[in-house]
Each structure stands twice: as C-alpha cells, then as structure tokens.
Amino acid sequence: MNRVVVRLSPALAMxxxxxxxxxxxxxESTEPVTAPYALPGFGVPLGGDxxxxxxLSRLLDGGRDLLVASVAIAVVVTxxxxxxxxxxxxxxxxxxxxxxxxxxxxxLPVALGILVIGVSWPGSGRIPxxxxxxxxxxxxxxxxxxxxxxxVAASGFVEVASARGExxxxxxxxxxxxxxxxxxxxxxxxRFVEAVYVVTTASFLxxxxxxxxxxxxxxxxxxxxxxxxxxWAVLAPSLAIAVMAVSVNLAFDVLTPKxxxxxVTQL
Amino acid sequence: xxxxxxxxDLSIATADxxxxxxxxxxxxxxxxxxxxxxPSGSGKTTLLxxxxxxxxxxxxxxxxxxxVLGKEVLALPASELRExxxxxxxxxxxxxxxxxxxRMRIRHLLAEAAGDKQFSAQQILTDVGLPATDELLGRKPGxxxxxxxxxxxLARALARRPDVLLLDEPTVGLDxxxxxxxxxxxxxxxxxxxxxxxxxxxxxxxxxxxxxxxDLGASVGVPAVLTEYPVPDAGGEEVLRVDGLxxxxxxxxxxxxxxxxxxxxxxxxxxxxVGVSGSGKTTLxxxxxxxxxxxxxxxxxxxxxxxxxxxxxDPAQRRRIQLIPQDSLGTLNPSRTVGATLSRPLRLFxxxxxxxxxxxxxxxxxxxxxxEEFAERYPHELSGGQRQRVAIARALAADxxxxxxxxxxxxxDASTAEDIMNVLIELRSRRDLALIVITHxxxxxxxxxxxxxxxxxxRVVQHGATxxxxxxxxxxx
Numbered sequence: 001m002n003r004v005v006v007r008l009s010p011a012l013a014m015x016x017x018x019x020x021x022x023x024x025x026x027x028e029s030t031e032p033v034t035a036p037y038a039l040p041g042f043g044v045p046l047g048g049d050x051x052x053x054x055x056l057s058r059l060l061d062g063g064r065d066l067l068v069a070s071v072a073i074a075v076v077v078t079x080x081x082x083x084x085x086x087x088x089x090x091x092x093x094x095x096x097x098x099x100x101x102x103x104x105x106x107x108l109p110v111a112l113g114i115l116v117i118g119v120s121w122p123g124s125g126r127i128p129x130x131x132x133x134x135x136x137x138x139x140x141x142x143x144x145x146x147x148x149x150x151x152v153a154a155s156g157f158v159e160v161a162s163a164r165g166e167x168x169x170x171x172x173x174x175x176x177x178x179x180x181x182x183x184x185x186x187x188x189x190x191r192f193v194e195a196v197y198v199v200t201t202a203s204f205l206x207x208x209x210x211x212x213x214x215x216x217x218x219x220x221x222x223x224x225x226x227x228x229x230x231x232w233a234v235l236a237p238s239l240a241i242a243v244m245a246v247s248v249n250l251a252f253d254v255l256t257p258k259x260x261x262x263x264v265t266q267l
Numbered sequence: 268x269x270x271x272x273x274x275x276d277l278s279i280a281t282a283d284x285x286x287x288x289x290x291x292x293x294x295x296x297x298x299x300x301x302x303x304x305x306p307s308g309s310g311k312t313t314l315l316x317x318x319x320x321x322x323x324x325x326x327x328x329x330x331x332x333x334x335v336l337g338k339e340v341l342a343l344p345a346s347e348l349r350e351x352x353x354x355x356x357x358x359x360x361x362x363x364x365x366x367x368x369x370r371m372r373i374r375h376l377l378a379e380a381a382g383d384k385q386f387s388a389q390q391i392l393t394d395v396g397l398p399a400t401d402e403l404l405g406r407k408p409g410x411x412x413x414x415x416x417x418x419x420x421l422a423r424a425l426a427r428r429p430d431v432l433l434l435d436e437p438t439v440g441l442d443x444x445x446x447x448x449x450x451x452x453x454x455x456x457x458x459x460x461x462x463x464x465x466x467x468x469x470x471x472x473x474x475x476x477x478x479x480x481x482d483l484g485a486s487v488g489v490p491a492v493l494t495e496y497p498v499p500d501a502g503g504e505e506v507l508r509v510d511g512l513x514x515x516x517x518x519x520x521x522x523x524x525x526x527x528x529x530x531x532x533x534x535x536x537x538x539x540x541v542g543v544s545g546s547g548k549t550t551l552x553x554x555x556x557x558x559x560x561x562x563x564x565x566x567x568x569x570x571x572x573x574x575x576x577x578x579x580x581d582p583a584q585r586r587r588i589q590l591i592p593q594d595s596l597g598t599l600n601p602s603r604t605v606g607a608t609l610s611r612p613l614r615l616f617x618x619x620x621x622x623x624x625x626x627x628x629x630x631x632x633x634x635x636x637x638x639e640e641f642a643e644r645y646p647h648e649l650s651g652g653q654r655q656r657v658a659i660a661r662a663l664a665a666d667x668x669x670x671x672x673x674x675x676x677x678x679x680d681a682s683t684a685e686d687i688m689n690v691l692i693e694l695r696s697r698r699d700l701a702l703i704v705i706t707h708x709x710x711x712x713x714x715x716x717x718x719x720x721x722x723x724x725x726r727v728v729q730h731g732a733t734x735x736x737x738x739x740x741x742x743x744x
Contacts, residue, residue: 156592156658157600157608163556163577164612164665165585174611178602 004254011251014244018067021060029053029061029214037229047230049223055233059240062214066199067244069130073195077137078145078188082180084138085145086172089153090162095146102139110136110198118207126199129208133198141187148183152176182256189252196245216241270294271431271462272301272318276331279310279317287327288313293481295464297430300457302473303466305483311466312361314483315433317341318464319358320348335431353382357429361436363420367408373419374404381426395422396448412724414445414543421449425456432456434465438472450476468710506701507532507555507588507669512564514550514725520561524550525725527564532669535695537702539712539733542722548705549593551722552673555703556590586616589662591655593673598658599646605632605657606642612664631660635690652683659690663698670694671703676711684708688715 026043027033032052033044040047046055088095113132121128152158158175166174177184203209203217211218216237223233274293280286288310295301303311316322317333320340333341336355343351352358360366367376377388389399395418397403408416417437424432434453438446446469453476457463467473473480509530516522525547532538540548553559555566557577566573568587574580592598599608609628613619619627629639635656646654655675662670672691676684692715694700706712712719712733719736721729729736 155597155600157598159553159556159558159592160590160598160661161611163558163585163588163590164615165577165580165582166615174603175600179600181602 007254008251010243010247014063014247015067017060018063018244021063025054025057025060027054027057029057030212037223037226037233039230040232046232046236049219049230049233050226055219055230055236058214058219059216059236062216062219062237063240063244065126065209066196066203066216066241069126069199070192070195073130073133073137073198074188074192076134077141077191077195078184080134080138081141081145081187082149082177082184083172084142085147086149086153086176086180087168088142088146089149089176090158090168090171098142099146102142105136105139106143108136111201114198114202114205114207118202118205126208129199129202133195137191137194137198141191144183144187145180148180149176152179185252185256189249189256192252193245193249196241200241271297271299271336272464273334274318274332277314277317277333278330279313279322280328280330286310288317288483290314290331290481290483295462295479297462298457298460299478300453300463300465300476302477302480303464303483304468304470304473304480309483311483312435315358315435315464315466316360318431319352319356319433353427355430357424357427357432359420359424359432359434359437363417367416367420367423369408371407372404373406373408373411376408376419377404377422377426380423386426391422391426394425394452395419396445396452397422412543412545416545417543418445428461430460430462432461432463434463436467437465438467438469446472504534505531506534506536506569508565508567509555510565510567512551512554512562512566514547514554514559514563515561518561523725525554525562528722528725528727530720530727530730532701532703534668534701535699536718537692537695537704537716539716539719540703540705540722541707541709541712541719543707545724546722547725548707548722549673552590552671552703552705555671556588557585558590582616586665587668589665589667589670591658591662591670591672591675593675593677599654599661601646603645604642605644605646605649608657609642609661609664612661616665627664631664632657634663634694635660636686650683651679652687655679655687656690659687659694663694667700669701669703671705673705674707677707684711691715 030053032048033054034041034048034052036048036050036052038044038048038052044054044056046059049055049058084098088098110133113136114129117128117132153176158171161171161175199208200217203215204221206218206221209215209218211222219237220234223230227234272293272295274290276291277293278286278289290310293301303314305311317329318335318340320343322329322341329341332339335351338351340348340351371379374388377391378386381388381391388404392399392403397415397418408419411419421434421437424434432453437449450472453463453465457478465473465477507530509528512525512528513523514525516524528547528551530538530540540551542548550559554562554575557573557575557580560576562575564575566575568584571584573584577585599605606625606628609631610619610624613624613627613631614621625642628642632639632641637653637656637660641649641653641657646657649657658675659670670691676687679687688704688711691702691704695702702716704712704716716733718731719729719733720727721736
C-alpha cells in the first residue's frame with residue numbers, strides 16, 4: 001500500500017501544483033517585475049523572462065489549462081475508443097465500417113489538423129485544438145481497444161449473455177468493459193502523454209493559446225532567444241511538461257490492476 | 268535385460284490428501300506394450316503424465332519410486348527434465364489436436380519435433396496413414412480434419428523415435444479402420460524397440476495389442492456411490508426438434524460446418540453429441556441456442572417453430588434453452604462476483620425483486636452443491652469444478668427446459684467431471700430438464716445419456732440409443 005502511495009505522489013504533487021499554482025504565484029504573471037532575462041535573484045527565484053516577468057509565477061500559472069485540456073482529451077479519446085471498440089467486437093458488420101473510417105483518419109497527422117485550425121480560426125482559443133486532438137487521436141486508441149475487446153467478446157460469458165437477449169449496450173458495459181480495465185487504464189496513460197504533446201505543440205505553434213497568457217509551451221517559445229541569458233526561463237517549463245507527462249503516466253501504471261493468474265497445464 | 272520403466276508403490280496425492288493415482292508395481296522391458304486400464308478417475312492420465320515428469324498443479328505429495336531409463340524423472344531439475352523428454356519420450360495426450368500450433372505448417376510441425384536433418388516427413392506420414400504429398404505438408408492444422416490432426420500429433424511423437432511412447436486414450440474418436448492401422452503401427456514400433464504405454468477405455472484393443480496390462484483397479488478419485496449411473500426415463504413428449512440444420516463459417520456460405528443435421532430430444536431426455544474435434548459439435552450447440560449467424564434449417568421448440576437467431580426469439584423462448592459454454596475459464600465473467608453473475612438472469616427472466624435476490628442466489632448455489640458463501644467470490648477464486656457448478660447454476664437461474672452443455676467437463680479431472688455430470692443427472696429427474704451433452708469422451712456419453720448422435724465432418728453418421736450406437740463404434744471391423 002505504501003509503495004503505491006509513494007509511486008502516486010509525484011503525479012499528485014504535479015496535479016496539485018498545476019491546479020492550485022495560480023493561487024500560489026507571488027507576482028502577477030503578466031506584469032514585468034524585473035529586468036528582461038534577469039538571472040535568479042531575491043524575489044525572483046527563477047529569474048525573469050523576455051519582458052522581465054517573473055518566471056516562477058508564470059510557471060505556477062501556466063500548467064492548469066494544459067493539465068485540464070490533456071486530461072479531457074485523454075478521457076474522451078479513451079472513452080469513445082472503448083465503447084466503439086467493444087461495440088465493433090460484438091457487431092462485426094458495424095465494426096468493419098468503423099475500422100475503415102479509423103483507417104482513413106489515421107492517415108491524417110495531428111500536427112496538420114492543428115495547423116489547419118490555426119489558419120482557419122486565428123485566435124480561437126483551446127477548444128478547436130482539443131476537438132482536433134480527440135478526432136485525430138481516437139482512431140489509434142480505437143484500434144487497441146477493439147483488439148482487446150475482440151477476445152473478450154468471444155468468451156463464453158458474453159455468448160451466454162447474448163443468448164439471454166441482453167442489449168448491446170448492456171453487453172458493452174456489464175460484460176466487456178470491466179474486463180478491459182487493464183488495457184483501458186494503460187491506454188488512458190498513453191493518451192494522456194500524447195495529449196500533452198499535442199496541446200504543447202499547438203501552443204508552441206501559437207495555435208490556441210495566445211500571448212500574453214502564461215503557458216508552459218508558449219514560455220519555451222517566447223524565451224528560447226534568451227536561453228543563454230536566463231536558461232531557467234526555458235528549462236523550467238520544459239522540465240515541468242516532462243515531469244507532468246511522465247508522473248501521470250506512471251500513476252496510471254500503478255493504478256492498473258495486474259493480470260490475474262490463470263491455470264496453465266504442463267505438457 | 269534392464270527395465271526401461273520401473274514403478275514401485277507409487278502414489279500421487281494432492282496436498283490435502285486426495286489420492287490422484289496409485290500404482291503398486293509396473294515394470295517394462297524394451298519393446299513391450301503396456302496397457303493401462305481402470306475406470307474413470309482411477310488416475311490413468313496422471314500416471315502417464317507423471318512418467319513424463321509432469322505432476323498436476325498445486326504441489327502434490329509423491330510417495331514411492333518412479334524411474335524411466337534409470338532416472339528418477341520426478342526428481343530431475345527442470346533443464347535436465349526437458350533434455351530427457353526431448354531425447355527419450357514421446358507423449359500424446361487426450362485431445363492432441365489442440366496441442367498443434369495452428370500457425371505452423373505440417374512440414375514445420377514435423378521437422379520441429381524430429382529435430383534432425385535426415386528425417387523424412389514423407390515416411391512418417393505414410394506410417395500414420397496420411398497421404399505423403401507436398402500438398403498435405405503445406406497445410407496448417409486448421410485445414411485438416413480432426414482425425415488427421417490426431418495422426419499428425421502422433422507423427423510428431425514418433426518423429427524423434429523415442430525410447431518410451433506414452434499415449435493417453437489414442438483411439439477416442441478414431442473409426443475402425445484407423446484404429447486397426449494404429450494397432451499395426453504401434454506393434455511395428457514396439458518390434459523396433461520402442462516401449463509403449465497406452466491408457467485406454469477400449470478393452471478389446473488392449474487385449475489385442477498389449478503384452479502386459481496394468482489395472483489401476485477400483486477408482487481412487489470417485490466415491491463408490493457414483494459408480495451406479497441412474498439414467499432417468501425419457502419422458503415421452505418431444506421438446507426439441509431440429510430438421511435439416513446447415514451451418515457455414517462465413518456469410519457467403521462457402522465454408523460449410525454442418526450439413527443437414529436432424530435431431531430430436533424428448534422431455535427429461537439426455538442426448539449426447541459426440542465426434543472428434545472439428546466435427547461441428549460446438550457449432551451445433553451454438554446454432555440451437557441461436558448464436559451462430561450463418562444457419563439454415565428448422566428448429567421446433569415444443570410445438571412452435573423457433574426462429575434461428577436469438578434476436579428473433581422472444582424472452583420465453585430464450586429462457587427455455589440455456590447454454591453452458593465450453594471454456595471453463597471464459598465461462599464466467601472474471602470481473603463479477605458469483606452472486607452478481609447469478610442475479611442477472613434471475614432478474615431478467617423471472618423478475619425477482621432485488622431484496623429477494625440473495626435468498627434465490629443461495630438456493631441456486633445449494634442446488635449445484637455449493638454453499639452460499641460462494642456468492643461473494645470472484646471466478647479466479649474458484650476451482651475448475653466450482654466454476655462449472657456456477658455456470659450450471661447460472662443456466663438454471665433462467666428455469667430452462669433444455670440445457671445445452673458444451674464440453675463442460677473436458678478441462679476437469681475425471682472425478683470432478685463425474686461429480687459435475689451427476690449434478691446434471693440429478694437435476695434432470697428433479698426439474699424435468701432435457702440435456703444435450705456435447706463431448707468427445709465416449710465413456711462419459713455412455714454412462715450419462717440415453718441417446719447419442721455421432722457427428723463426423725458436419726454430418727450425422729449415427730443417431731440412436733447410446734448402447735447400440737457405441738457398441739457398433741467399438742466393435743466395428
């Protein structure tokens with residue numbers, strides 16, 4: 001039990017920091033408080049950025065939207081994929097149509113989708129980025145969920161349930177989904193990392209979030225020119241993104257139930 | 268001459284003292300054929316497997332000595348045991364077809380088993396009575412019939428020319444001609460110096476072939492009461508009738524599985540469907556339950572025609588036929604407790620209100636010989652036999668008229684299988700239940716059913732009273 005708590009703590013700490021960060025920020029994140037690219041000093045532990053704003057305050061301010069958007073993308077993508085995957089395993093005809101559609105969508109790179117949005121709706125905020133990430137991310141997750149659901153759908157207990165006339169949705173939620181817990185939690189962790197990549201890439205390309213909003217990816221881009229003057233202005237947000245992605249994925253791994261022992265005969 | 272095999276006072280028991288097999292004395296010289304006989308549950312399979320150095324799961328206790336070619340196989344370390352098996356032993360278990368890797372071609376399956384370059388795949392195929400053509404060598408196990416798969420499995424065991432060949436029920440599912448061929452082959456191999464042990468229910472075969480017979484005697488696993496097999500009267504009226512049922516594996520009707528199967532079942536009757544693996548037994552069970560998609564023909568339930576697909580049947584029709592599926596690990600939902608599994612059909616078919624569910628669940632568990640504490644358990648906390656009892660209880664929850672049991676005992680040891688069959692037989696007389704028992708174990712079919720239907724490559728080859736049909740199977744030729 002203790003080991004579980006220890007392995008969950010980095011993720012919990014990151015989530016708390018990202019959510020409560022805006023309340024803890026010592027300075028206003030959009031107001032200059034020191035010289036541009038000032039080195040860390042009294043009152044500005046991580047120095048100043050290109051306009052002399054406090055890097056620490058911007059760091060504390062810039063994680064929440066990223067976290068919320070990434071979690072939303074991961075949960076929605078995994079949820080849709082799980083339901084579609086289970087339904088496809090039960091209804092092969094419908095499954096074939098969904099699969100062909102997924103094949104087509106897989107061909108479209110997410111970065112391309114983001115750029116199209118950036119060009120079509122300049123200054124549109126985060127929502128279109130989230131929608132693009134969901135639409136273009138679901139096909140990958142669907143493939144995995146469908147493959148995992150196929151073997152469960154062929155089990156005896158699903159046969160018995162369909163023989164007693166259970167509706168498709170009842171089969172999906174009662175019989176199949178509970179047995180995909182391991183796969184779905186792993187998938188959720190992977191989709192979270194992927195979502196962090198997509199959202200940060202979008203911010204870096206200035207699609208979705210616009211200056212002067214505090215945002216980790218945007219900070220990297222804005223301060224890249226001054227990396228030799230105050231490296232922390234770039235390093236701190238980069239590390240924050242990496243630690244968030246890795247720690248949350250690790251937490252999902254800890255929460256994933258281990259496969260149960262199955263009887264195997266020798267010979 | 269030294270003994271190839273030497274067993275003295277061997278006894279293998281589970282950790283809680285349940286004796287699995289006992290053999291006082293067994294010695295075999297080079298080139299002898301030993302028949303191992305005894306009723307179900309007397310430990311024939313366990314004995315053969317322990318000669319191959321494989322003990323049942325759960326750290327059993329072993330007393331006495333067992334040596335093969337001068338080595339105590341049960342005491343060998345794992346790597347030496349593998350080496351020993353590779354060099355000296357050939358083992359063909361029950362249902363050997365399932366042990367063939369479905370992705371490998373026959374050519375590679377044989378070469379893998381032989382392990383030397385000079386070996387001739389053609390020769391070994393001719394030995395087991397298969398056509399030695401390149402076409403056959405290029406096929407995969409799924410493209411062979413059940414009987415051919417059995418012979419490929421035997422060919423694999425023979426390919427390395429083992430010193431000791433262990434065969435568990437080699438004739439189950441073979442017709443008279445193949446059985447004769449197997450006899451000649453084994454005799455020939457024995458003359459060339461292979462020591463052969465075979466366990467068999469087929470006494471005439473043992474008499475014809477074996478030099479020595481070891482009788483494992485009174486069953487050690489099955490309580491004496493169960494050796495009487497009550498077969499209740501089939502109660503006259505027809506409950507289920509199937510006419511000209513054909514089934515295909517695909518929607519375009521290109522790959523046939525069943526060809527015009529007819530059968531009839533009377534109330535409280537018990538029908539066995541036997542046949543080798545791949546003969547269409549499971550498809551027939553699924554078609555009757557309405558689960559198989561690509562079917563044609565007519566099914567009549569009572570006096571009313573029954574829609575072929577489960578979607579077309581009304582709840583009452585679905586309630587009357589219940590399936591107990593094959594795979595003992597997949598038969599129960601691993602994520603739900605036994606109580607939850609049993610509650611669902613109770614609510615769906617009988618509308619039992621939530622507050623009465625615990626009582627009803629406990630009642631069902633008692634019916635199949637389990638205590639009510641099992642309601643809290645998950646399937647992985649149950650033994651194979653207990654899981655099958657729960658599966659039976661789940662089917663009974665719907666209050667059915669017909670139970671379709673698809674190989675429900677095939678993954679269980681002999682004594683547990685007997686217990687499960689006895690639960691079913693008792694229910695049959697107490698609840699007016701008709702049974703369809705699908706099995707590849709002919710002895711089981713003989714003891715527990717009144718009529719039998721023999722399937723061969725999707726066709727009914729025999730249908731009639733169990734005693735008549737199986738007598739002719741055993742004594743043909």
